[in-house]
Amino acid sequence: MIRIDGKQIIGFDASAAGSEKLFSRKAATGELLAHQFFKATESEVNAACEKAATAFQVFRKKSGIEKAVFLEAIATELVALGSELITVCCLETALPEVRIEAERNRTVNQLLMFAGLLREGSWVDARIETGDASRNPLPKPDIRYMHVGLGPVVVFGASNFPLAFSVAGGDTAAAFAAGCPVIVKAHSAHPTTGEFVGKAIRRAAEKTHMPDGVFSMLHGEGTVTGMQLVRHVHVKSVAITGSFTAGKALFDAACRRDVPIPVYAEMGSTNPVFILPEALRINKETIAKGFAASVTLGVGQFCTNPGLLLYEESNESEAFTQLLKREFEHTSGGPMLTAGILGAYEKGTARYAVHEGIQVLACGKQSTTENCAHPVLFRTTAEVFAGHQELSEEIFGPASMVIETASKDEILSVASGLSGHLTATVHGTERDLASYRDLLDILEQKVGRIVINGFPTGVEVCHAMVHGGPYPSTTDGRSTSVGTASIFRFTRAVCYQNMPSALLPAELQNENPLNIWRLINGLQTKERVL
Secondary structure, X not given: OOOOOOOEEEOOEEEOOOOOEEEEEOOOOOOEEEEEEEOOOHHHHHHHHHHHHHHHHHHOOOOHHHHHHHHHHHXXXXXXXXXXXXXXXXXXXXXXXXXXXXXXXXXXXXXXXXXXXXXXXXXXXXXXEOOEOOOOOOOEOOEEEEEEEOOOEEEEOOOOOOOOOOOOOHHHHHHHHHOOOEEEEOOXXXXXXXXXXXXXHXXXXXXXXXXXXXXXXXXXOHHHXXXXXXXXXXXOEEXXXXXXXHHHHHHHHHHOOOOOOOEEEEOOOOOEEEEOHHXXXXXXXXXXXXXXXXXXXXXXXXOOOOOEEEEEOOOOHHHHHHHHHHHHHOOEXXXXXXXXXXXXXXXXXXXXXXXXXXXXXXXXXXXXXXXXXXXXEXXXXXXXXXXXXXXXXXXXOOEEEEEEEOOHHHHHHHHHHOOOEEEEEEEOOHHHHHHOHHHHHHHHOOEEEEEEOXXXXXXXXXXXXXXOOOOOOEOOOOOOOOOHHHHHHHEEEEEEEOOOHHHOOHHHOOOOOOOOOEEEOOEEEOOOOO
C-alpha cells in the first residue's frame, strides 16, 4: 500500500508548511476522495528552486550514461507501482483502465527512448572546426560547439494526460535528459496520481545517486504557485500542456521577468481535416466512420482532436454528410476530466447552437450519467466561418464543425486564413493530392504535423514526431513536446575557442572517447581529431 501524505516533495525532503489544502476528487461524480494535499507556501517554492539551482551544478556534469541510468530507474519505479497507480488514476480522471495502462506504457517508453538517446550520445550536435595557425592573413582559431542544459525547468502537469504529460511525462524526461533539474507543479485534478509518480522519481534519484534537488513537486494553484515558480530567478525554462489562457498567462509572466525565459506552452488547436473530391467519392463510408470515432475518442479530450471538417459541395457531398450524421448519432459521450472542463465544453457548444449561420447537424447518444459530455456536430458555410474568427477557437471535448465549401478556391481561402494548429489532415487519392499541392503548401506553413489519409488523434512517440505548431497552438512553433527533438527546448549552444583538450567536455575531446557522431570540419564522422 502506497502511503500518501499530501506534502510537497522538495528534493529528498518532504514539507507541509502551509495551512491551505486541496482535495482529491472522483472525476465521474465530484465526490471527495480520502486524500488531502497542502498547498505550497512561497518559502517552499523558494526552497525547491534553490535546491534545483544547487543540484544543477552537479547534474549538468553527469555523463549521458549516468542520466540514462536515472531515467531507466524512473521507468522501473513506475512499473513497480502496479495496479495501485492505475486504480487511483482512473478515479481521479474518469479515464478507463485500458487507457491509463496504455498511457503508463507510453510514459515508460518515453523515458527509455531518452535513455537510449543519452547512451548513444550524438544528440549534443558536436561540431569541431580545427585551428590553423598558418592561415593568412589571420590564423584560424580552434572552435568547438555542443548543446548543454539551460538550468532548472518548471513542468506543469496536464489534465488530459495524467501520466504521459504530467509528473514523469515527456517534458520531465526531456529536461532530465538535457541535464536540467525539474520542478513539477502537480495538476490539482489528479494530485494523488501526482504524488505516486513524484515519489517514484524521488526513489529513482536516490537509488542512482542524483543530487538532492534534481526533482521537486509542489501542489497549489497555477495562478499562485505556478506564477511564483515562473517568476523565480533560478528557473530557466517552463513547459506546459494546457489551455490557451493558462499558457499565454505564463508566457507573458516569463517575458516580464528581469531576465526573460522561454515558455514552451502547448495550448491546443482545432486541427482541421480536409476531404478532397475523389477521396470523398471513393471512401465516404470509411472517412465518416473514422472521423466520428476520432472526434469522440476519449470524450474528445485530446489536443489533436479534429474540430473542423472541410469539403466541397458536389453530387457526392450530401450523401457523405448524411453518412457523417448517421455515424455521429451512434457515438457516445462520457464523464470529463473535471467539472470545470465540462462546464467550458457545455458553454462552448451552447454558444454555437444559437449562433446565426450554424446548424446542429448531429448529436451523439444522450446519457443520464453525471458530469457527462454529449457529442455534437455542427455545420456551417465557409462564408460564415470566414466572418466569425471565434469559430476557429477550440472547444475542448467531443464536438466538431463541418464547413461546406463551394469550390477549391474557397477551400484554399479557408486554409490560408487559419491560424497555427498542431495538425492538419488531408484525405485524398494520389490524383487529389497532386491536384491540391497548393493546399499542402499552405498547410505546411500552418501546422506542425500534416496527416495524409488518417486522423490526428494518436501521437506516435518517436524520434521523428513533431507535436507542436505555430502560434497560437504553441508559444514557440520551432519546438516539439513529443519525440527526442523535444530535448532542445531545454538546451542552449556553447562553443569553446582554443580550449585545451583536457578541459573540454568529453563530447568535444580530440580522442572522441564517447564514440559519437561529430561534424569535424564540415564532415560527419566518428573519427578522432588529428
